[in-house]
Amino acid sequence: MRRYRRYAAGFAALFVMAVTGPVRAESVRIGYWSSGVSLGFGAVLEAGQYMEKEGLSVEYVKFPDVNAPTKAMAAGAIDFAIGASAGTAFSVIADGLPLSIVLASQVADLDFVVPTDSPIRTMADLKGKKIGTSPAGSATAVITAAILETNYGIKAADYQGVPGNDPRLAQFLAQKDIDAAALRSVTIALLPDMKLRRIGSFREEWRKITKSDAPPVLGVGLMRNAWMTENPGAPAKVVAAMRKAYAFGKADKAAVAQALRDAANLSEADAKAYAALWDDIYTVRMEPADVASLRQAFAVYRTVGAVKGDLPASALVTAPYEASKAVR
Structure with a gap:
């Protein structure tokens, strides 16, 4: 009789597996800019397999x-961007695309040099000058425009914006092809031999505005609404992995350097x-103060014409962040 029960139990287990199939890990496609500030966080995230440790099947997609x-x-080519440009994210969401901001993930730690x-x-001396920033549509370009117009009355027509990534802008400065540039603290730290003088910072200038x-906020964690609906438990796991990677980076700069x-x-x-600046350039938060700051940022961007329309109440989603706090 006991033997029969063992056979019956085994058959039942096989039947369940045959009907339902093996447990499938939730899949997520994660994208990031491979030559910008996202590089450091992406490198640590991949090296530490933080997404995989949360039970996710992950594919990383890097963009130039x-x-x-x-x-x-x-x-619909990726499900989550770890550091999407805040300005671009605002624009596409205001235009009605089904995406949500679930994290503030990168701080605009830049200096005007x-x-x-x-x-x-x-x-104030930047009026009529050539100023290097990230490409049009990037958060850096938008914040630069907001600072110049709001704090100094310098409108877009009053200066020439020269787009490029940080190394290219540094080269332009060295060649005197541009008069000034907004460069990330990471870039400045990596160029100790360049003779640069700081005339302002994003943090100081933003404080005057707000x-x-x-x-x-330079970058945000952006998710596809359809993916969140299809995988209701996965967004919290993604955010939990982000939080753990961030905490690791704060605690072990040597490991961050090795990953880089x-x-x-x-x-x-x-x-x-680069690793020494981890605490200044990254954040993984979506507290009420962060939500308020993002809404204020949208209002500033709209004032200078960088974005149009309204930011829907549903654009800033805190549920994944809050749920991630229970993930151990």
């Missing part, structure tokens, strides 16, 4: 352009300089 992850999201021998002394201490050397072939000195 800052706005490409958001375009890929809109086309000029060559040390430049006659430019203050931000009258708050919340730093400007492996992923981007950086020199030891450059990798260490």
Whole structure:
């Protein structure tokens, strides 16, 4: 009789597996800009297999352009962008695309710099000058426009914006092809031999605009609404993995540097300089203060014409972040 029960139990288990199939890991396609600020976080996320440790089947897709992850999201080619440009994310959501911001993930830790021998002394002196920023549509370009117009009355027609990635802009500065540039602190740290003088910072200038201490957000965690609906438990796991990777980076800068050397072939000195800035350039939050800061940012962007329309109440989704707090 006991033997019969064992056979019956085994048959029942096989029957359930035959009907339902093996348990399938939730899949997620994650995209990030491989040559920008997202590089460091993406390298640590991949090296530490943080998504896989949450039981997710993950595919990483890397893009050479800052706005490409958001375009890929809109086309349904990826499910989550770890650091989509905030300005582009605002625009596509305001246009009605079914995407949601679930995290503030990158802080706009940039400085306005000029060559040390430049006659430019203050931000007000930038009127009529050539200013290097990230490509049009990027958060850097939008925040630059907002700062110049709001704080100094310098409208887009009053200066020439020169697009490019940070290394290219640094080269333009060295060749005197541009007068000033908005460069990330990471880039400046990696160019110790360049003779640059700081005339302003995004954090300081943003504080003048918003009258708050919340730093400007450069990148956001962006998710496809359809993917969230199809995988209701997965968004919290994705955010939990992001939070754990962020905490790891804060605690172990040597490991961050190693991940950067492996992923981007950086020199030891450059990798260490990049890793040392981890706490200043990344964040993984969606607290009420972050939501308020993002809404305020949208209002500023709209004031200078960088975005149009309204940001729907549903655009900023906190549920994955809140649920991630219970993931151990």
